[in-house]
Amino acid sequence: MLRAVWLTTQNEARLLVKDPIVLFMLLFAPVVIITVAGYSLGSLYGGSANSFRLPLVDLDHSELSAEIVNALRRESSVKVELVGDAAQARRMVSHRDRTPIAIVIPAGTGRDLEQGQAPRLVLFADPVRRVEVNALELRVAELCRKVTESARRRAQDQLEREVASIKESVRRISQQVEQTHKRAQSQWERDRKEVEASIRDQTNAAIRQAGAESREALQERQKQLWEAMQKQLSERQSALSDLQNYLAQLQSAERAFDEWLAALKEAAGTHARDIPPPPALPSPPSAAKLLLLATPITLPSLDPNPLVLKLPHAISVKAPPVPAFTLGDLAEELSRLESLSIGTLPGGLSFAEHAALEHEPVVVNAFDQYVPGFGVTFLLIGMMLGIALTLFDERDWGTLKRLEVSGAPLTGLLLGKLFARFIVGIAQMVLLFAVGWALFGMSLGRNPLALIIPTVGISFAAAALALVVASIATAHDSVMSLGVTISMAMAAIGGCWWPLDFEPGWMRELARWLPTTWTMQAFNDLMIRNQPPSTALLPLAATIGIGAIFIVTGLLRFLSLDD
Amino acid sequence: MSPAKAPLLEAVGISKSYGARLALDNVSLAVRPGEIIALLGPNGAGKTTTLSILATLLKPDSGHVLISGKPRKSDPTGLGRMLGLVPQSLALYPTLSAAQNVWHFARMQGLARDDAKECCRRALEEVGLGDRASDPTYAFSGGMKRLLNLACGIVHRPSVLLLDEPTVGADLQSREQLLALIRHYADVGAGVIYSTHYMEEAERICDRVLLIDRGKLIAEGDLEKMISLGGSRPRIELTYRGQLPDGRFGSLAGVREIGTTTSEGKAILEMNSFAQVEEVLHGLRTLGVNVVDFNLHSPNLADAFIALTGHALRDQVL
Numbered sequence: 086m087l088r089a090v091w092l093t094t095q096n097e098a099r100l101l102v103k104d105p106i107v108l109f110m111l112l113f114a115p116v117v118i119i120t121v122a123g124y125s126l127g128s129l130y131g132g133s134a135n136s137f138r139l140p141l142v143d144l145d146h147s148e149l150s151a152e153i154v155n156a157l158r159r160e161s162s163v164k165v166e167l168v169g170d171a172a173q174a175r176r177m178v179s180h181r182d183r184t185p186i187a188i189v190i191p192a193g194t195g196r197d198l199e200q201g202q203a204p205r206l207v208l209f210a211d212p213v214r215r216v217e218v219n220a221l222e223l224r225v226a227e228l229c230r231k232v233t234e235s236a237r238r239r240a241q242d243q244l245e246r247e248v249a250s251i252k253e254s255v256r257r258i259s260q261q262v263e264q265t266h267k268r269a270q271s272q273w274e275r276d277r278k279e280v281e282a283s284i285r286d287q288t289n290a291a292i293r294q295a296g297a298e299s300r301e302a303l304q305e306r307q308k309q310l311w312e313a314m315q316k317q318l319s320e321r322q323s324a325l326s327d328l329q330n331y332l333a334q335l336q337s338a339e340r341a342f343d344e345w346l347a348a349l350k351e352a353a354g355t356h357a358r359d360i361p362p363p364p365a366l367p368s369p370p371s372a373a374k375l376l377l378l379a380t381p382i383t384l385p386s387l388d389p390n391p392l393v394l395k396l397p398h399a400i401s402v403k404a405p406p407v408p409a410f411t412l413g414d415l416a417e418e419l420s421r422l423e424s425l426s427i428g429t430l431p432g433g434l435s436f437a438e439h440a441a442l443e444h445e446p447v448v449v450n451a452f453d454q455y456v457p458g459f460g461v462t463f464l465l466i467g468m469m470l471g472i473a474l475t476l477f478d479e480r481d482w483g484t485l486k487r488l489e490v491s492g493a494p495l496t497g498l499l500l501g502k503l504f505a506r507f508i509v510g511i512a513q514m515v516l517l518f519a520v521g522w523a524l525f526g527m528s529l530g531r532n533p534l535a536l537i538i539p540t541v542g543i544s545f546a547a548a549a550l551a552l553v554v555a556s557i558a559t560a561h562d563s564v565m566s567l568g569v570t571i572s573m574a575m576a577a578i579g580g581c582w583w584p585l586d587f588e589p590g591w592m593r594e595l596a597r598w599l600p601t602t603w604t605m606q607a608f609n610d611l612m613i614r615n616q617p618p619s620t621a622l623l624p625l626a627a628t629i630g631i632g633a634i635f636i637v638t639g640l641l642r643f644l645s646l647d648d
Numbered sequence: 649m650s651p652a653k654a655p656l657l658e659a660v661g662i663s664k665s666y667g668a669r670l671a672l673d674n675v676s677l678a679v680r681p682g683e684i685i686a687l688l689g690p691n692g693a694g695k696t697t698t699l700s701i702l703a704t705l706l707k708p709d710s711g712h713v714l715i716s717g718k719p720r721k722s723d724p725t726g727l728g729r730m731l732g733l734v735p736q737s738l739a740l741y742p743t744l745s746a747a748q749n750v751w752h753f754a755r756m757q758g759l760a761r762d763d764a765k766e767c768c769r770r771a772l773e774e775v776g777l778g779d780r781a782s783d784p785t786y787a788f789s790g791g792m793k794r795l796l797n798l799a800c801g802i803v804h805r806p807s808v809l810l811l812d813e814p815t816v817g818a819d820l821q822s823r824e825q826l827l828a829l830i831r832h833y834a835d836v837g838a839g840v841i842y843s844t845h846y847m848e849e850a851e852r853i854c855d856r857v858l859l860i861d862r863g864k865l866i867a868e869g870d871l872e873k874m875i876s877l878g879g880s881r882p883r884i885e886l887t888y889r890g891q892l893p894d895g896r897f898g899s900l901a902g903v904r905e906i907g908t909t910t911s912e913g914k915a916i917l918e919m920n921s922f923a924q925v926e927e928v929l930h931g932l933r934t935l936g937v938n939v940v941d942f943n944l945h946s947p948n949l950a951d952a953f954i955a956l957t958g959h960a961l962r963d964q965v966l
Contacts, residue, residue, distance in 0.1 A: 089756065096741070096752045103743040352879075363714070485736035487800065490703045491757045492728030 086500075089493040094407040094508075100475070101509065107470060111513055115463035116520045116597060122455045137221060139163040140174040140187035147195025149232065153206075156228050157188075163221065175209045185217035188225065198236050205533025255422040259414045281404045332370070339366055358450030407523065452527040457608035458581035461519040462599055464510050465547045465576060469568030470550035471506040477564045480555075480646075503548040503636070510544030511537070535618035539607035542628030546600035549632040550575075556646060580605040603627040654717060656730070656839040657808045662701050662711030662861075664694075671697045673863045674711070679808060679839035686850035687843040688949060689860035696705065696736070698860065699810050702841060714806070729898045732806030736843075738793050738815040739800065740785050745794050746772060746782040750803050757804035763824040764803075767857050771799040776825055790940040791822025798826060802833060809833060809840045815849060827853050845882060847949040850901055851875075861957045877952040882922050886932070887941040888913045906954070 101108055122366050139157060143150045157165045174187035189207035197204035206229065210218040342363070350357040476499070479485045489495055500597025518536060521527035529536060554571060558564040576582060578592055585593055596602040603624035610616040610624075655678035672694045679685050687695050700706035702713055704870040706721040712719060715727040733739075750771055753762035773776045775795035780788070785796060798814055811830065815823045821850050831853045834840045844850055850857055850871075859867040867877055881896045883906060897905050897917060902924055906916040919928060922944060932939050 088758075092752070092755050099748055099752075100741055100743055103745075103748075150728060255855040372833055481737065483733075483737040483739035484741065485702075486703070486705050487733050487739045487753065488756050490731050490752070491804075492725035493756050609873075638706060 086497040089497030090501040091487045094505040097505030108129040111467040119459045140168045140177040142189040145190045149195030150190045159328035185214040259419040283625045412441040452521045452525040456521040462576040468547040468551040473555040473568045476555035508547045514540040530617045538621040539604045542625040544606040546632030549635030556642035575601045600628040600631045659716045662708040675865045684834045684840040684854045686854035686857045693860045701902040732801040732808040732809045734801035735813045742786040753800045754803045771803040775799040790817045791819040794818040812843045881918045885943045889938045893935045
């Protein structure tokens with residue numbers, strides 16, 4: 086078996102080498118096609134190949150318009166051609182190839198934008214070239230966004246500079262106010278002390294003068310009072326002596342009455358008890374007291390010295406303290422001004438693409454997308470040419486039968502043919518990737534060797550599929566029609582030509598059962614999303630599994646044909 | 649040929665049906681060393697089916713095939729290498745050179761590199777393509793391709809050569825070369841089964857003939873025996889213009905009408921001997937038959953076939 090496989094593989098290699106057309110179809114035609122596709126469609130993805138012409142009319146002649154022109158000139162997908170007026174630009178869009186749109190920058194665009202208005206560029210678009218127009222409009226939209234963003238950022242910067250300047254001024258004013266405040270407070274303190282001293286001196290002088298005058302007045306008044314009091318006291322002393330005499334006489338009369346009454350009672354004999362007692366006389370003040378009344382009033386002798394007022398030696402004048410001078414609201418205002426923040430101008434809402442996965446680039450080379458897809462397509466077609474067609478031919482020619490007679494197992498012969506083409510398929514993909522990388526800067530992912538994983542899978546599955554086609558085709562012509570139809574359908578549904586998401590649900594479900602789908606998933610993961618090689622293992626398993634089903638089906642079918 | 653020699657290849661009671669159609673019905677045959685057996689029959693008679701079964705490419709519904717007295721499955725590779733198949737189609741790789749074609753089949757037949765090299769050189773020399781060994785096959789003439797086709801079948805020196813109409817499309821020179829080579833190959837000890845519908849080829853090189861029609865072996869024997877089955881009287885084949893008279897050729901004495909195709913203006917008449925030719929032609933003129941061409945031929949396998957089946961082989965006119 087192994088000998089048959091090996092010899093068949095060798096023979097297939099000889100057949101390939103001897104057939105330059107097939108070799109070209111397998112190896113170089115895909116390169117040509119991806120080159121053409123990459124250059125043709127690359128500009129839609131921002132590539133520089135075969136860039137579009139872009140007539141541009143600058144009616145504004147402002148810094149902004151110059152910025153737009155320069156930005157467009159930096160766009161690799163367009164070649165800017167400045168034209169004089171809008172009519173000429175419209176004519177160019179209508180009548181020239183690769184000129185899907187023209188742009189007019191109206192006068193005042195820069196001024197309006199600076200003034201916060203929303204100026205608009207004018208785009209003349211060719212509706213026939215809608216796809217190209219859409220692609221370029223996306224570029225222009227992105228450009229407008231960037232220009233607006235730039236203007237907004239400049240305005241923001243200007244505002245921030247002005248606010249910074251204001252803050253500096255406020256800071257200086259605050260410092261000056263503070264210094265003035267301190268000087269004023271100091272001055273005020275000094276003034277207060279001077280006022281206090283002055284008031285104190287003046288008060289003391291006034292007090293001293295008032296004390297002297299008051300003393301003189303008091304002394305005069307004291308003298309007058311003394312003299313008046315001496316006079317009144319003398320008069321009262323005389324009256325009191327009279328009263329004292331009267332009382333002494335009254336006391337003698339009382340004693341005489343008592344003696345009379347005792348004599349009366351004695352005289353009344355038995356009737357004495359019938360005599361009512363006489364009314365009691367009030368007890369006269371004691372003799373000592375009465376004596377005291379008679380004692381002459383002695384006025385304290387007045388201090389012959391002039392009255393001395395006890396005046397404070399110094400009046401302590403305490404002026405109210407200088408109220409703590411604060412800047413109050415002004416300080417707050419200044420403080421607020423110092424921390425003034427102008428906020429930010431409202432920005433334009435836009436988006437920034439970020440890779441969904443780590444290491445995944447946002448911008449993709451068109452060849453990153455086309456090479457695997459077209460490569461897989463050509464691989465499938467190549468397998469149809471290399472396996473299905475030649476197997477059918479060999480059945481037709483009788484070479485297979487001749488070989489079978491030799492004792493070589495048919496399975497070995499088929500596997501040998503498949504193995505040879507499997508190797509060719511890998512070489513085909515490797516060549517495509519090498520060309521894509523060397524000539525067009527295609528990404529090979531973080532580990533280029535990992536690309537061999539899906540390549541092996543799809544080569545195996547495609548070879549096995551070709552065996553199935555060879556086994557079910559009933560005529561030479563039907564091999565290619567059937568094979569190409571199946572290959573194209575698998576490539577299309579499997580996402581080789583467009584993203585799977587474009588397809589309806591039932592088709593995506595169907596795609597899960599195709600090796601092309603898994604292979605493209607692996608290529609995209611490795612090349613574009615820069616994922617590690619391990620991500621390609623599941624797709625490899627799926628592809629190999631599907632390929633195994635193909636190969637078993639093909640072998641069984643082929644063996645049954647042989648019977 | 650020696651009857652004492654054991655058969656190299658033997659089919660015993662083989663039958664094969666494709667669906668409801670019986671392609672082969674209880675056919676038995678055997679080929680011995682040095683023997684060439686002609687498998688003769690019209691298209692669809694079952695020749696290719698028989699060869700396929702003999703080559704063990706096709707399993708019979710019943711019966712069996714023995715190679716050197718053993719079933720193939722007892723030693724698939726060893727016994728398989730005793731067989732050499734030269735299919736009717738050109739089983740060649742057009743883009744490879746003659747040497748590469750022969751080399752591939754030699755290697756697939758199990759020859760080691762050195763042996764394969766020598767066998768290739770010898771096979772190409774034998775078929776007369778030694779000086780064209782490096783030329784691509786597509787550049788060969790039809791006859792050269794036939795020779796190369798044979799070379800690929802004999803490169804490993806098989807004991808039994810199975811030839812399926814090997815001269816179809818070959819020019820006269822290549823055909824002669826092929827026939828000579830096949831005869832030579834048998835003479836050195838190989839057994840050959842030669843499927844053809846060319847009677848003259850079978851008559852020239854074959855030792856025995858198997859007539860097969862509609863899947864049945866209708867006659868088998870050596871050449872003389874088979875020819876005699878068709879009778880021994882010579883025939884004249886006429887091409888005429890105009891209408892045949894009423895009663896056709898009945899008025900010609902000693903002449904028997906074998907077959908007539910009026911639409912093509914052809915007729916085959918059997919005579920007693922070639923001496924009667926002038927008389928017959930004169931009689932035809934008398935009958936008003938405008939003969940524009942005629943051929944004479946001796947009794948052969950075609951006659952035998954017609955006699956046995958009532959119809960002709962391909963390209964034979966009735």
